[in-house]
Amino acid sequence: xxxxxxxxxxxxxxxxxxxxxxxxxxxxxxxxxxxxxxxxxxxxxxxxxxxxxxxxxxxxxxxxxxxxxxxxxxxxxxxxxxxxxxxxxxxxxxxxxxxxxxxxxxxxxxxxxxxxxxxxxxxxxxxxxxxxxxxxxxxxxxxxxxxxxxxxxxxxxxxxxxxxxxxxxxxxxxxxxxxxxxxxxxxxxxxxxxxxxxxxxxxxxxxxxxxxxxxxxxxxxxxxxxxxxxxxxxxxxxxxxxxxxxxxxxxxxxxxxxxxxxxxxxxxxxxxxxxxxxxxxxxx
Numbered sequence: 001x002x003x004x005x006x007x008x009x010x011x012x013x014x015x016x017x018x019x020x021x022x023x024x025x026x027x028x029x030x031x032x033x034x035x036x037x038x039x040x041x042x043x044x045x046x047x048x049x050x051x052x053x054x055x056x057x058x059x060x061x062x063x064x065x066x067x068x069x070x071x072x073x074x075x076x077x078x079x080x081x082x083x084x085x086x087x088x089x090x091x092x093x094x095x096x097x098x099x100x101x102x103x104x105x106x107x108x109x110x111x112x113x114x115x116x117x118x119x120x121x122x123x124x125x126x127x128x129x130x131x132x133x134x135x136x137x138x139x140x141x142x143x144x145x146x147x148x149x150x151x152x153x154x155x156x157x158x159x160x161x162x163x164x165x166x167x168x169x170x171x172x173x174x175x176x177x178x179x180x181x182x183x184x185x186x187x188x189x190x191x192x193x194x195x196x197x198x199x200x201x202x203x204x205x206x207x208x209x210x211x212x213x214x215x216x217x218x219x220x221x222x223x224x225x226x227x228x229x230x231x232x233x234x235x236x237x238x239x240x241x242x243x244x245x246x247x248x249x250x251x252x253x254x255x256x257x258x259x260x261x262x263x264x265x266x267x268x269x270x271x272x273x274x275x276x277x278x279x280x281x282x283x284x
Contacts, residue, residue, distance in 0.1 A: 006228050007181065007212065013128035013144045016178045017120060020151045023175065024116040027055075027158050031109040034165040042160035042252065050097040051160045052108045057096035058153045059115035062146055065132040066122045074135040085137065085190050086282040092136040119150060141186055148182025155179065156250050173210070176242035181212040184249070185225040188216060192223040193282045200280065202273055205234040209241050218280060237268040238277065251283050 037049030046054070079091045104111055128144035141149075155171050162169030198221045206214040215229035240248070244263035247253035255278065258264040266274035 009128050009144065012178065012181060013147060016144070016147050016151055016182050017123075019175050019178050020116070020147065020154065021120060023151065023154045023158070024113060024120075027116075027154055027161075028109045028113045030158060030161060030165075030167060030169060031112060033167060034161065036165075037105060037108065039164050041164035042162075043157075046097065046160075048161050048164040049105050049108065051157050051164070052112065053098075053100045053105060054093060054096045055153060055157050056104075056108065056111050056115055057099050058150070059112065059119055061134075061136065062150050063115060063119045063122055065134050065146065066119065066126070066143065078135050078138075083138075084193075084282070088136055088138060116150075116154070123147065137190065139190070145183050145186045148179050148184075149187070151175065152179040152183055152246070152250075155246070156252060159247075159252060171243050171246065173242045176246040177208065177210060177212070179246055180208055180214075180242055181227070184212075185214060185227060188214075188225050188281050189223050191282045192218070193280055194221050197221045197223065197280050200276075202236065202276060202280075203232065203234045204274070204277055205237040205268065206245075207237055207239045208245055209239070216277070223280070234268055235270045236266055236273040236277075237271070238264065238266055238274050240264040248278070249281075249283070 031052055034048055037052065038047050040046075041048045041051045043051055077092055077095050079088055083091075100108075100111070123143055123146070126143045128142060128147075130143040131140045132143060132146060133140050134146070155175055159169050159171065161167075197218050200221075201219045202217075204216040204218075206216055208214070212227055213229075215224075215226045215232070215234070217224050217226075238245075240258070241263045244253065244258040244261075248255055248258050248264065255264065255275070266272070
């Protein structure tokens with residue numbers, strides 16, 4: 001794997017914004033090349049048009065948290081009371097596909113371009129560590145995390161659209177690496193299944209080829225995820241290429257397939273514990 005150098009948060013955030021800026025027109029071209037938006041997508045029960053509508057809602061939501069004047073009636077969308085992250089996101093995702101009219105779906109590519117560029121424009125100049133409130137997550141996140149999440153939604157749902165339309169949609173290692181560095185440390189902690197983590201004590205060393213390197217430690221029902229952590233003893237080391245880890249994390253590639261292709265392997269004192277990570281971190 002080689003040594004992993006400490007990252008520059010400002011420079012990495014700038015690269016993530018640039019990657020998103022490059023991915024958006026590619027997504028628009030993909031959507032415009034789809035002959036039938038009603039075909040099944042890579043997401044069970046969603047059509048290609050549903051995935052596109054969801055993405056349009058995602059871009060609008062992230063624009064709204066970066067733009068205080070945006071009028072979004074979150075109380076009508078986000079479930080009330082104390083709910084888990086997967087439950088909250090599940091409800092919001094289900095609502096998102098019904099937010100576009102038939103006329104808006106007919107101009108889906110143009111709408112995605114408008115809303116994606118709107119997010120980039122409204123977050124331009126904000127420091128990576130600027131805090132914004134994400135109602136559907138139930139907490140504040142940094143602008144860097146938000147940008148990483150928007151890039152992940154673009155890449156992963158672009159793949160869902162491409163699989164349904166039988167069109168190519170490559171996800172580059174550098175793009176995936178940026179998602180993992182910018183959003184994974186926050187989202188892994190937030191998505192921890194507290195009931196499954198109760199009484200569990202495991203330390204994972206996530207060694208992504210070319211970086212980032214993440215120390216994910218589960219203890220007493222909580223998780224900490226640290227980049228470039230000081231040396232310590234780990235129970236299990238997971239070594240993976242960035243794209244493989246991204247797609248396994250989002251349940252788009254089975255673990256066995258990534259292992260069989262040599263893109264993911266487990267080692268360390270107790271390598272068999274690596275499979276626990278996917279059970280402990282919920283996927284909405």
